[in-house]
Amino acid sequence: MSLPNRIEIREEGPREGFQFEKGEIPTARKLELIHALAETGLKRIQTVSFVDPRRVPGMADAEAVCAALKPPPGVAFGALWLNAKGFLRALVAPNLTLDGSVSVSASEVFGKRNQNRDREQDLAAAAALMALYAEHRIPFARATIMAAFGCNFQGEVPVSAVLDRIAAILSLAGGAGLERPVISLADTMAWATPLTIQRVVGAVRDKWPELEISLHLHDTRGMAMVNAWEGLRMGVARFDAAIAGLGGCPFAKHEGAAGNLCTEDLALLCAECGVGTGLDLDRLIAAGRLAEAVVGHSLPGRVKQGGRLTARG
Amino acid sequence: MSLPNRIEIREEGPREGFQFEKGEIPTARKLELIHALAETGLKRIQTVSFVDPRRVPGMADAEAVCAALKPPPGVAFGALWLNAKGFLRALVAPNLTLDGSVSVSASEVFGKRNQNRDREQDLAAAAALMALYAEHRIPFARATIMAAFGCNFQGEVPVSAVLDRIAAILSLAGGAGLERPVISLADTMAWATPLTIQRVVGAVRDKWPELEISLHLHDTRGMAMVNAWEGLRMGVARFDAAIAGLGGCPFAKHEGAAGNLCTEDLALLCAECGVGTGLDLDRLIAAGRLAEAVVGHSLPGRVKQGGRLTARG
Numbered sequence: 118m119s120l121p122n123r124i125e126i127r128e129e130g131p132r133e134g135f136q137f138e139k140g141e142i143p144t145a146r147k148l149e150l151i152h153a154l155a156e157t158g159l160k161r162i163q164t165v166s167f168v169d170p171r172r173v174p175g176m177a178d179a180e181a182v183c184a185a186l187k188p189p190p191g192v193a194f195g196a197l198w199l200n201a202k203g204f205l206r207a208l209v210a211p212n213l214t215l216d217g218s219v220s221v222s223a224s225e226v227f228g229k230r231n232q233n234r235d236r237e238q239d240l241a242a243a244a245a246l247m248a249l250y251a252e253h254r255i256p257f258a259r260a261t262i263m264a265a266f267g268c269n270f271q272g273e274v275p276v277s278a279v280l281d282r283i284a285a286i287l288s289l290a291g292g293a294g295l296e297r298p299v300i301s302l303a304d305t306m307a308w309a310t311p312l313t314i315q316r317v318v319g320a321v322r323d324k325w326p327e328l329e330i331s332l333h334l335h336d337t338r339g340m341a342m343v344n345a346w347e348g349l350r351m352g353v354a355r356f357d358a359a360i361a362g363l364g365g366c367p368f369a370k371h372e373g374a375a376g377n378l379c380t381e382d383l384a385l386l387c388a389e390c391g392v393g394t395g396l397d398l399d400r401l402i403a404a405g406r407l408a409e410a411v412v413g414h415s416l417p418g419r420v421k422q423g424g425r426l427t428a429r430g
Numbered sequence: 431m432s433l434p435n436r437i438e439i440r441e442e443g444p445r446e447g448f449q450f451e452k453g454e455i456p457t458a459r460k461l462e463l464i465h466a467l468a469e470t471g472l473k474r475i476q477t478v479s480f481v482d483p484r485r486v487p488g489m490a491d492a493e494a495v496c497a498a499l500k501p502p503p504g505v506a507f508g509a510l511w512l513n514a515k516g517f518l519r520a521l522v523a524p525n526l527t528l529d530g531s532v533s534v535s536a537s538e539v540f541g542k543r544n545q546n547r548d549r550e551q552d553l554a555a556a557a558a559l560m561a562l563y564a565e566h567r568i569p570f571a572r573a574t575i576m577a578a579f580g581c582n583f584q585g586e587v588p589v590s591a592v593l594d595r596i597a598a599i600l601s602l603a604g605g606a607g608l609e610r611p612v613i614s615l616a617d618t619m620a621w622a623t624p625l626t627i628q629r630v631v632g633a634v635r636d637k638w639p640e641l642e643i644s645l646h647l648h649d650t651r652g653m654a655m656v657n658a659w660e661g662l663r664m665g666v667a668r669f670d671a672a673i674a675g676l677g678g679c680p681f682a683k684h685e686g687a688a689g690n691l692c693t694e695d696l697a698l699l700c701a702e703c704g705v706g707t708g709l710d711l712d713r714l715i716a717a718g719r720l721a722e723a724v725v726g727h728s729l730p731g732r733v734k735q736g737g738r739l740t741a742r743g
Contacts, residue, residue, distance in 0.1 A: 272741030339732030419652030
């Protein structure tokens with residue numbers, strides 16, 4: 118076991134959460150949560166997605182959110198985009214810190230269903246974005262490998278497919294004169310177990326010992342925390358997480374259905390296991406409760422109800 | 431890592447769940463869930479508590495439940511009691527398999543608050559029950575060490591207190607001519623983390639390598655599954671769990687608050703990691719959904735929503 122001394126948690130709650138909520142959330146309430154999160158010690162908060170508002174109505178106010186953002190010193194407000202059109206919207210939006218990112222699917226079946234792209238088209242789309250990052254001098258910060266641990270449509274995803282996509286991205290980056298990005302291994306459909314975390318992270322490490330790995334985990338099947346722990350045991354030091362466990366779950370039939378790995382629950386685990394996060398757990402818990410108020414229903418995170426480990430005498 | 435080849439999951443849902451539910455649940459509905467659970471492969475299902483119906487109204491129908499139980503071959507329906515009065519009720523109830531059990535608190539502060547007993551009184555109460563088991567030739571099957579990983583009122587609980595209570599129980603058992611019980615380490619107030627699981631389980635193992643250890647975990651702070659995984663990694667082969675994550679949480683302010691380690695979620699983890707449980711995951715998922723229908727609100731287990739790992743393509 119080689120727990121890292123310190124990890125970086127990238128907050129995905131506003132972006133992952135608001136895009137899946139059914140009811141309309143006022144822009145001012147989104148901003149209230151984002152700014153509360155910015156006071157918890159989180160250094161990177163994903164705030165909006167620049168995607169088609171007809172497909173994702175919850176992100177139709179992305180520009181309005183950005184216009185009103187007030188990033189405190191040392192806090193980066195980020196955004197997601199999936200193509201050039203989205204990137205060019207992000208480029209002119211104020212108050213954002215732009216990190217160049219690309220996403221490719223390790224499962225070709227999922228890639229076809231999700232974006233109607235096969236492997237070649239997926240990589241071509243990534244290459245097009247990388248060319249834009251080079252042109253606009255945006256750092257190439259992150260490459261996400263979607264469905265890295267399994268796929269609802271394909272079933273098991275071979276580790277070789279994950280390695281293939283990473284190799285292709287690194288080759289494209291080298292060709293474009295870009296730096297090597299953090300590799301985000303995304304458990305898009307919640308197929309990961311501790312054993313597949315071991316297998317996939319281990320294989321990536323074996324091949325590229327110097328690459329920085331990040332984990333993006335969903336709790337759809339109750340495995341987010343145990344998978345995060347297995348990552349921590351292996352020394353993974355970057356995690357995406359969402360306040361209160363916000364995040365979409367296409368299987369959700371009722372309130373409280375599972376979303377992303379929960380930020381404050383992960384922060385509690387780290388605090389109790391000597392892994393530094395730089396986060397203020399009390400403020401995170403308050404932000405988790407605020408998130409429930411903003412979306413108007415209960416959210417799955419536990420610590421916001423259960424509380425931190427302090428004797429109540 | 432030494433994952434066990436096979437584990438035994440003791441189902442606590444009916445007992446843990448129904449005693450904390452606020453609304454009255456008809457006896458027939460309780461029986462429906464218990465009998466559904468009996469078709470999932472579970473071999474030991476805790477069905478009722480023989481406790482004071484004025485304090486626990488949800489268990490006032492314990493005798494009526496027992497009268498209508500139909501245990502299938504190979505399935506033991508069990509019960510909980512905390513004192514001689516409760517045990518004598520269980521002794522005359524039909525259709526139960528009685529396993530002698532005692533509970534003592536590793537936290538003296540909790541013992542005082544919960545049962546108004548200090549260490550000596552706690553052990554004297556256990557000794558009184560053990561004398562009854564000897565007299566009635568009931569096997570002494572289980573000793574639960576409550577608050578074994580921490581306490582909301584005392585804070586940290588030293589490992590030495592856990593070892594002290596186990597040593598006292600074993601000494602009493604030897605004196606009464608009883609067998610050595612399974613030691614159930616109970617995370618009564620959800621203080622455990624993987625590191626305290628390592629520490630406490632490791633210390634008990636070091637002192638008594640031959641003792642069988644069981645873990646009883648609550649998810650109040652989101653750590654139930656990660657703690658179960660750490661137990662599995664250490665070879666622990668007995669777990670309590672509750673269908674759909676049923677179980678009480680004194681902090682719960684709304685539906686979906688955390689209860690016990692969820693049976694079907696643990697079963698999924700085991701199935702995917704090569705640990706045998708003998709359980710039918712599809713039937714467990716159906717039982718988890720039934721549990722929600724019976725209590726009339728959503729319950730925290732994930733797999734009943736997220737589904738097992740099968741390609742849908």
